[in-house]
Amino acid sequence: MAEIKAPVFPESVQDGTIVEWHVAEGDAVSRDQLLAEIETDKVVLEVVAPDDGVVTSIVKGVDDTVLSAEVIAQFEAGAAPAEKPAAPAEEKAEPAAAPAQAAPATAEGDFKDQSPAVRKAAKETGVNPADVAGTGRGGRVTKSDMVNPTLKTSSGSVIATAVGERAETRVPMTRLRKRIAERLLAATQETAMLTTFNEVNMKPLMDLRAKYKDRFEKRHGVKLGFMSLFVKAATEALKRFPAVNASIDGDDIVYHGFYDVGVAVSSDRGLVVPVLRDTDSMGLADVEAGIRDYAIKAREGKLAIEEMTGGTFTITNGGVFGSLMSTPIINPPQTAILGMHAINERPMAVNGEVVILPMMYLALSYDHRLIDGKDAVQFLVTIKELIEDPSMLLLDL
Template identity: 70%
Template sequence: MATEIKAPVFPESVADGTIATWHKQVGETVSRDEVICDIETDKVVLEVVAPADGSLVLIAKNEGDTVLSNEVIAQFEEGSAPAVSTQSSEVKESVEVASSKTEAGASAIVEREQVQHQAPSVRKVLTETGISAEEVQGTGRGGRITKEDVVNHQSKPTSAPVSPQVAPLSMAVGERIEKRVPMTRLRKRVAERLLSATQETAMLTTFNEVNMKPIMDMRQQYKDLFEKRHGARLGFMSFFVKAVTEALKRYPAVNASIDGDDIVYHGYYDIGVAVSSERGLVVPVLRDTDRLSYAEVEAGIRGYAEKARDGKLSIEEMSGGTFTITNGGTFGSLLSTPILNQPQTGILGMHKIQERPMAVNGEVVILPMMYLALSYDHRMIDGKEAVGFLVTVKELLEEPAKLILDL
């Protein structure tokens, strides 16, 4: 007896999702808890797993289709793979036709099925370029073909010239190639939120700079002992998270948010750390940072970075947050103006550490300096508070002993 497989129950903040990838097709054997499908929402990618050992007997929602919370997306049967007669009509038809055709005709049908089982965007690229799915070496999960695989295959030199009849139009000599790719749901959501922040807030940015030498010296001295003791590398982010947390205690307006005509002052410190992933920018949240040790902060950030890379972040891990830190210095940015992560009223931008000549006690000294940028909502935070907050962060970073000793 077939069992219905349904989409997960989405949180209230997520209206629907899109079938991103089917990792298993009708008739394929699957093990219990093995991932059979990915559903992409505007926040995370959710995995749907097999309820038991068995196989799919019907796929109700194809890749690219929109699904609602708890909607049926497939049917599953426990035990060994079902007979051909229980497969979906599409696959059944392909098998029947293949059995009645010659070997060449059967190969063409197999090729058509291989194309159909790819993501919509991949099918589109294959069609446009005239490349057969059998020619492309897939590097995706389960050997599936990605758009990058098609592009890389297209750019490979061939041993024999391609005849004009089958040469893709986009490869004509002198033609300027364009590639149109639909936005992912996450990318569209990020775009909406950033545009909303610029249009609906009175955003202003103030700048300062911090001498990173004291932290770099401390890190150099204790990083090996720290890692041996706590099993986590001592980076710069833990110092920034703890400095921001202390500054938020002194300037509670920066830790507040605006809800309609109300100001909500938060009595806790949940710091979001912006992480760049292949799917786009995500902001997982470190909870109660005033109670976390430096080692716990470092371990938390590392864990989130790994989850973001693998697309494993949950909606709960990215929900909430009272303040955000973003580090453009990872990519070499020297100075930028970060955009608010609504409904938060402040975001701190870190940047590249660069040696510069600085005047210290009347002498020119080369120091590793970092520009800091604080973007804030001027409706909620006055310039005096914003500057005071940023100066506090600067002072705590330049004298990390005060931060550690709670001075």
């Protein structure tokens, strides 16, 4: 008999919560098969089978808190699942039960592949998980889906169940959402945060992208987007204004001699900020590939903790959701964050004439305890100039 344990958590993670079991007691599993998911305040960690065998018992259930390397289940390697005893001969000879006596739609056999929490909810509510539109990874039905189910139609679409004219649902906040809330609240209470704005003409960058995007993708295997150029422009601006790349540690100012830029990515579980390391030595293709890989990992819930720690500056793009202007919140212990927004055509005065141009508002939120207004404004102007004339990045001007 072997023990299945929770992963060893990093020092910054105290404990986690089991959010889902993908197997039940007595299930046969294969090596590296996903058994359970544990949510911490930063990432969701997967627990896999150490070998072929059978899960003999589950020690920690859904919603239970687990510590680093704590036992969550018992496992017997190489074992086969226990066979159910055969029915007596006289029972086999009995005629089939009448339709009125058939097992309900939520019989155990109809949802044996569901997690224990879902099976329990199905028995309590009489709702068949097969009829519920799942919101979990890969469409899997979760416990919260069973609490307030959205039912599928025969065509596969969904219909909301009418619980009442003024229905409401109460679900526990996830660890990741609670951690995000704590950090955002701390940032607003513990920093002297101020935001400065500017606007940038995106036409030069859009023309550059339109001209070279096909050749870029063919050469490097990734698409050329705007974010990589903003990352490179921000990196150059950080070199010129070291205070924006610094952090406050107690009564000390820590000036970082490297440039690790976090890029905010939206996932089903909340906003996460994976970090691109040493962006000053990365090419545009490297940045685009890094962002693409992080976006995929975020959607699949596979970002590692080390991929989301240690950034010196952050860029967030609310424009992908249609935001025209916002004041982004600093990601402590960093002292500044750049906010990108939607690109909209607006009439602009150019050389005494009105011209329609694709414009974007930029926002820089910064900690006024460390960064003076002058440096913050000039930092943002530097990014504006580099984006409006991308050749300056190539010529190091």
